Amino acid sequence: MTDTGTFTTKLHxxxxxxxDASPISTTTVFTVNNTxxxxxxxxxxxxxxxxxxxxxxxxxxxxxxxxxxxxxxxCVNNGTEALTNRSLIFVKDSHLQFQNATISxxxxxxxxxxxxxxxxxxxxxxxxxxxMLADNIPLINLNDTIYSFVSIDTTADYTPADNSAGxxxxxxxxxxxxxxxxxHAGVITKLEVQRGNYLNYSIRFQNTGNDTAxxxxxxxxxxxxxxxxxxxxxxxxxxxxxxxxxGKYITWELPHTNLVDSFHxxxxxxxxxxxxxxxxxxxxxxxxxxxxxxxxFDFNLPVETNTExxxxxxxxxxxxxxxxxxxxxxxxxxxxxxxxxxxxVIIPASVANSPVVNRxxxxxxIQVDPLASITINAGYNLLINxx
Numbered sequence: 013m014t015d016t017g018t019f020t021t022k023l024h025x026x027x028x029x030x031x032d033a034s035p036i037s038t039t040t041v042f043t044v045n046n047t048x049x050x051x052x053x054x055x056x057x058x059x060x061x062x063x064x065x066x067x068x069x070x071x072x073x074x075x076x077x078x079x080x081x082x083x084x085x086x087c088v089n090n091g092t093e094a095l096t097n098r099s100l101i102f103v104k105d106s107h108l109q110f111q112n113a114t115i116s117x118x119x120x121x122x123x124x125x126x127x128x129x130x131x132x133x134x135x136x137x138x139x140x141x142x143x144m145l146a147d148n149i150p151l152i153n154l155n156d157t158i159y160s161f162v163s164i165d166t167t168a169d170y171t172p173a174d175n176s177a178g179x180x181x182x183x184x185x186x187x188x189x190x191x192x193x194x195x196h197a198g199v200i201t202k203l204e205v206q207r208g209n210y211l212n213y214s215i216r217f218q219n220t221g222n223d224t225a226x227x228x229x230x231x232x233x234x235x236x237x238x239x240x241x242x243x244x245x246x247x248x249x250x251x252x253x254x255x256x257x258x259g260k261y262i263t264w265e266l267p268h269t270n271l272v273d274s275f276h277x278x279x280x281x282x283x284x285x286x287x288x289x290x291x292x293x294x295x296x297x298x299x300x301x302x303x304x305x306x307x308x309f310d311f312n313l314p315v316e317t318n319t320e321x322x323x324x325x326x327x328x329x330x331x332x333x334x335x336x337x338x339x340x341x342x343x344x345x346x347x348x349x350x351x352x353x354x355x356x357v358i359i360p361a362s363v364a365n366s367p368v369v370n371r372x373x374x375x376x377x378i379q380v381d382p383l384a385s386i387t388i389n390a391g392y393n394l395l396i397n398x399x
Contacts, residue, residue, distance in 0.1 A: 015042070015045060016042050016043060016044065016045055017041075017042060018039060018040070018041050018042075019039070019040050019041075019042065020037050020038070020039050020040075021037060021038055021039075021040065021051055022036060022037035022038075023053045023055070025055075026090055027061075027063065027090060027170075029058065029061070029170070030057065030058060030059070030061050030063070030090075030091065030092050030170075031055050031056060031057055031058060031092075032055075032056050032058060033053045033054065033055050033056075034053065034054045034056070035053070038051050057092050059092065060091075060092055060093045061091040061092045061093060061170050062091045062093050062095060062167075062168050062169055062170060063089070063090045063091035063169060063170040063171055064087065064088065064089055064090065064091070064095055064098065064132070064164055064169060064175060065087070065088050065090055065171070065174040065175065066085065066086065066087050066088075066100070066162050066163065066164050066174070066175060066176065066177055067085075067086045067088075067162075067177050067212065067246050067286075067288065068083060068084070068085055068086075068102075068160065068161075068162040068177045068178070068179045068195070068212075069083070069084055069086075069179065069195065069212055069214050069246060069247075069286045070082070070083060070084075070179065070181065070193065070214055071083060071084040071141055071284065074181065074184055074191075074193070074216075075108075075146050075152075075158060075181045075182070075183045075184065076146060076183070076184060077146055077147065077148050077149045077152050077153070077154070077183065078145075078146060078147075078148040078149075079145075079146055080111070080143060080144065080145055080146075081108065081143075081144050081145070081146055082141055082142070082143050082144070083102075083141070083142045083144065083160065083179070084139060084140070084141050084142075084247060084286070085100070085102060085139070085140040085141075085142065085162050086137060086138075086139050086246060086247060087100060087129070087132065087137065087138045087139075087140075087164060088136075088137050089132045089133060089134050089135065089136050089137075090135075091134060091170060092134050093134065094131055094132065094133050094134065095129070095131070095132040096130065096131050096132075097128065097129070097130060097131075098128075098129045098132065098164055098165045098167075099126055099127070099128060099129075099164070099165050100126070100127040100128075100129055100138075100140075100162070100163075100164045100165075101124060101125070101126050101162065101163050101164070102117075102124070102125040102126075102127075102142065102160070102161070102162045103123055103124050103125075103160065103161045103162075104123045104124075104125065104142075104144065104160050105123070105158035105159055105160050106123055107146060107147045107151060107152040107156075107158050108144040108145070108146055108147075108158065108160070109144060109145045109146075109147070110125065110142070110143075110144060111143040111144060111145055112143050113125070113140055113141065113142045113143065114139075114140055114141045114142075115127060115138075115140045125142070127140065129164075139247070146183070152183055153183065154183055154184065155182060155183060155184075156182070156183040157180055157181065157182055157183070157197050158180070158181050158183065159178060159179070159180050159181075160178070160179050161176065161177070161178045161179075162176065162177050162178075163175060163176035163177075164176075173207060173208060173209075174210075177195070177212070178195065178196075179195045179212070180195060180196055180197030181193070181195075181197060182197055182198075189216065189217070189218035189220060189274075189282070190216065190217045190218060190307055190315045190317055191215075191216050191317050191318050192213060192214070192215050192216075192303065192304055192305050192317040192318055192319075192320045193213070193214050193216075193320060194211050194212060194213050194214075194303070194320045194322055195211070195212035195214075196211065196212075196322055198320075198321060198322055198323060199322065199323055199325050200291065200301075200322055200323075200324055200325070201324070201325050201326070201327045201328070202295075202297055202324060202325070202326060202327050202354055202355075203327040203347060203349060203355075204327075205290075205291050205293070205295055205324065206293075208290060209290070210242070210244075210288035210289060210290050211238070211288065211289055211290070211291060211301070211322060212246070212286070212287075212288045213286070213287055213288070213289070213303060213320070214284055214285070214286045215230060215232070215284060215285045215286075215305045215307070215317065216282065216283075216284045217230070217282070217283050217284070217307045217309075217315070218274060218281050218282045218283070219271045219272065219273045219274060219281045219309060220273070220274050220281070221273050221309065221312075222273055222275055223273055224270055224271065224272055224273060225269060225270075225271040225273070225309040225310055226268065226269065226270055226310055227265075227266065227267050227268065227269060227310055228250075228265075228266040228269050228271065228283070228307065228308065228309055228310075229263065229264065229265055229266070229307075229308040230263070230264040230266070230285055230305055230306070230307050230308070231261070231262070231263050231264075231305065231306045231308070231314075232261075232262040232263075232264075232303070232304075232305045232306075233260055233261055233262075233303075233304075234259075234260040234261075234262065234289070234303070235301050235302050235303055236260070237291055237292055237295050237299055237301045238289050238290070238291060238292065238301060238303075239289065239290045239291065239292045239293075240256055240259045240260060240289070242289055242290035243256065243262075243287065243288075243289045244287060244288050244289070245286075245287050246286040246287055246288055247284075247285075247286045248264070248266070248283075248284070248285045248286070249282070249283040249284045249285075250266045250269045250271075250283055251266065251267075251268075251269075252264050252265060252266045252285070253265050264285055266283070269283070271283060271309075291324070295324050296324065297324055297325065297326050297354055298323070298324060299323070299324045300321055300322070300323055300324075301321070301322045301323075301324070302319050302320070302321050303319065303320050303321075303322075304316065304317050304318060304319040304320065305317045326354055326355060326356050326376055327347060327349075327351070327352075327354065327355045327356070328347075328355070328356045328358065329345050329346065329347050329349070329351040329355045329356070329357050329358070329375070330345070330346040330347075330357075330358045330360065331344060331345060331346075331357070331358065331359045331360065331363060331367050332344055332345065332346055332363060332364075333363040333364045333365030333366065333367065334364060334365075335365075336365055337365040337366060337367060337368040337387075338367075338368065338370065339367045339368060339369045339370070339371075339373055340370070340371055340373065344365070344367070350373070351373075351374075351375045352374065352375070353374040353375065353376060353395070353397045354376050354397075355375050355376055356375070356376055356377050356378075356379075356398075357375045357376075357377065357378040357379070358378075358379045358381070359378065359379065359380045359381060359384045359385075359386055360381050360384060361381045361382060361383040361384040362383070362384075363384070366384065366385045366386065366387065367386050367387070368386075368387045368388075368389060369386070369387065369388040369389060369392050369393075369394050370389045370392060371392055372392055372393050372394075372395070373392075373393075373394050373395070374394065374395035374396070374397060375394070375395075375396060375397070376396070376397050376398040377396060377398040378394075378396060
């Protein structure tokens, strides 16, 4: 049901390279309020494509010394072809001790957990909750940063860039149960932006009142440096609907949630929303991306989360020399890219090969460790743009 006026409706395809839709769009004119229209779209598969993606986020919990912490791994087959015999690998931080998982891993070796996915049909999802226990102080301390990582086999994958995801978290003590977190722990590099990496946000909420919360609304205003066209929902703890208005205002409605209060049932009083979104391509080094949310429990005043700030930093490129001495060979760098004019370069000592600049190159700054060396061949320049 909608207002009077002219409306254009089109089908949003996850990947237009895999499917097309007919018609592309349709126009409806409503002359009377509260009328409805039915529109049919025919979706046609353009071929056979293998395309899997994974995401990793904290399932409504944060890292506190000595306390449990839960992670959700979500694996989605976005392609048109079934995926068979894929290895899903989760590398936990060494300060987290594995307790159990909703799907038991086939193998555990040190910090590495492995699941063998025998088959994953198109448009299907596998979700795994992994329960951990954080180390006690002094093995882990407040404000430490821990890092965990998940990946899935990229064999013949159409977009291998989204076949892995990392999660950085700060270790905290006492906390507000209604908060917002982002998986990069406050920093994303310019190279990660250029590669199309997502910022992964989680909004946690808890009913700390003394009665049930029947309906919950969560509102989020996107920073102008975020791209609303690259927004994707990952998961929500309760049934929901959402809308984006004016390209920046997100509203989630969780009706009939019946979220019990923490006094009567603390474990059941929690909920969360997880989504991911890309920064705009034009963000610059030093830019701050700020984001917070407002949580409405029934008719109460909103609970404001913290403002989660992510700073765009320069890419740090460390020379490895694992192939040869050629500066311009991306395989000689730990980032698997040749540094550009905004990168900070580090040349460590005791590497297999010392770098040789045999064509014009540039970077923002360079650190050459004692006993390390760099050669710039005659006729070429290494331009250092920083101060």
